[in-house]
Amino acid sequence: MERNRLESLVRPNIRNLCPYSTARDEYAGRPGIFLDANESPYDTGFNRYPDPRQQALKARISVLKGVPAERIFVGNGSDEAIDLLFRIFCVPGRDNAVAIVPSYGMYAVAAATNDVALREVPLGADFSLPAEALLAAADADSRLLFLCSPNNPTGNAFAPEALCGLAERFPGIVVVDEAYIDFSRVPGLLGVLDRYHNLVVLQTLSKAWGLAGLRVGLAFADPYIARLMGAVKYPYNLSQAAQQLALQALEQDPAPRIAAIVAGRDRLAARLPAFACVRKVWPSEANFLLVEVDDPDALYAHLLADGIIVRNRSRVPGCAGCLRITAGLPEENEQLIQSIEAYEKSHLR
Numbered sequence: 112m113e114r115n116r117l118e119s120l121v122r123p124n125i126r127n128l129c130p131y132s133t134a135r136d137e138y139a140g141r142p143g144i145f146l147d148a149n150e151s152p153y154d155t156g157f158n159r160y161p162d163p164r165q166q167a168l169k170a171r172i173s174v175l176k177g178v179p180a181e182r183i184f185v186g187n188g189s190d191e192a193i194d195l196l197f198r199i200f201c202v203p204g205r206d207n208a209v210a211i212v213p214s215y216g217m218y219a220v221a222a223a224t225n226d227v228a229l230r231e232v233p234l235g236a237d238f239s240l241p242a243e244a245l246l247a248a249a250d251a252d253s254r255l256l257f258l259c260s261p262n263n264p265t266g267n268a269f270a271p272e273a274l275c276g277l278a279e280r281f282p283g284i285v286v287v288d289e290a291y292i293d294f295s296r297v298p299g300l301l302g303v304l305d306r307y308h309n310l311v312v313l314q315t316l317s318k319a320w321g322l323a324g325l326r327v328g329l330a331f332a333d334p335y336i337a338r339l340m341g342a343v344k345y346p347y348n349l350s351q352a353a354q355q356l357a358l359q360a361l362e363q364d365p366a367p368r369i370a371a372i373v374a375g376r377d378r379l380a381a382r383l384p385a386f387a388c389v390r391k392v393w394p395s396e397a398n399f400l401l402v403e404v405d406d407p408d409a410l411y412a413h414l415l416a417d418g419i420i421v422r423n424r425s426r427v428p429g430c431a432g433c434l435r436i437t438a439g440l441p442e443e444n445e446q447l448i449q450s451i452e453a454y455e456k457s458h459l460r
């Protein structure tokens with residue numbers, strides 16, 4: 112897509128938006144005596160407003176990811192980025208968005224809250240990418256295409272070439288949600304970001320970085336899109352605590368924990384098929400397994416009674432019979448196996 116076509120996709124009111132300018136936006140010098148923001152002068156650790164542009168955090172993310180800071184948006188979870196994309200690109204009640212299904216539930220929720228029709232296109236056989244059907248679902252009012260790779264809840268990753276092909280051919284913004292990319296052997300799209308003006312890559316600190324409670328989501332995009340997201344967000348969308356703790360956490364290499372989680376996932380994937388109640392363990396590039404079983408409700412209830420909570424996805428279209436099981440600590444995975452062993456014994460009697 113041509114760079115100048117991007118602008119025509121943006122809602123006119125957003126294109127012409129004059130964003131709120133905070134006290135700290137208007138002052139960019141050295142620290143001094145701050146009498147500009149009606150804060151308390153008494154140091155509680157949090158008496159000052161946080162940096163609305165999150166410059167320190169973006170600088171660190173830029174180094175980690177090899178993406179210039181002007182292409183980075185940091186939000187209150189990926190959910191904020193998803194909602195902002197609807198608000199920036201979709202005129203409520205008129206424009207539409209396209210998404211694969213089954214996938215992350217927030218695309219549909221954000222579409223609905225923004226009064227945007229979501230055209231859901233089922234994944235192909237073995238959860239493959241339905242590229243032609245996705246393009247066929249689009250029309251002149253399609254503004255967003257949501258793809259998720261590795262996909263939740265199916266666990267598979269799509270070929271980068273196929274995702275890039277959609278970025279080339281889709282007439283609107285292509286959003287690729289890479290929440291689980293750190294667990295995957297398939298490379299993500301950050302390396303080709305500058306080739307596609309209409310590509311938005313979502314990542315998060317909630318999974319591999321172990322910071323779900325902090326609420327830090329990332330979007331990587333053309334500088335024009337990143338700037339729009341920065342203009343539409345709440346000025347202080349990321350608290351001082353979130354910025355500080357995220358910056359601190361990003362100093363530690365998550366690779367050992369990621370490797371341990373992946374090893375645990377693979378051990379579970381190797382052992383689960385031995386159970387008679389397990390019909391299929393879907394291959395996973397994420398930190399969870401989609402497991403098809405004989406009686407998902409019964410197994411779910413049994414695990415729950417043992418204090419083990421998994422996600423029952425058996426009512427999700429395309430996931431009949433399936434539970435989604437997150438890889439935990441080695442001892443937690445072991446308890447899961449033991450609980451399923453007990454379940455089988457009680458059912459075979």
Ligand SMILES: *Cc1c(COP(=O)(O)O)cnc(C)c1O
Nearest residue numbers: 188189190215263290315317328
């Ligand atoms: C968990 C998850 C996220 C993370 O959302 P946050 O709001 O950043 O916690 C995003 N996308 C998908 C597909 C997920 O499964």
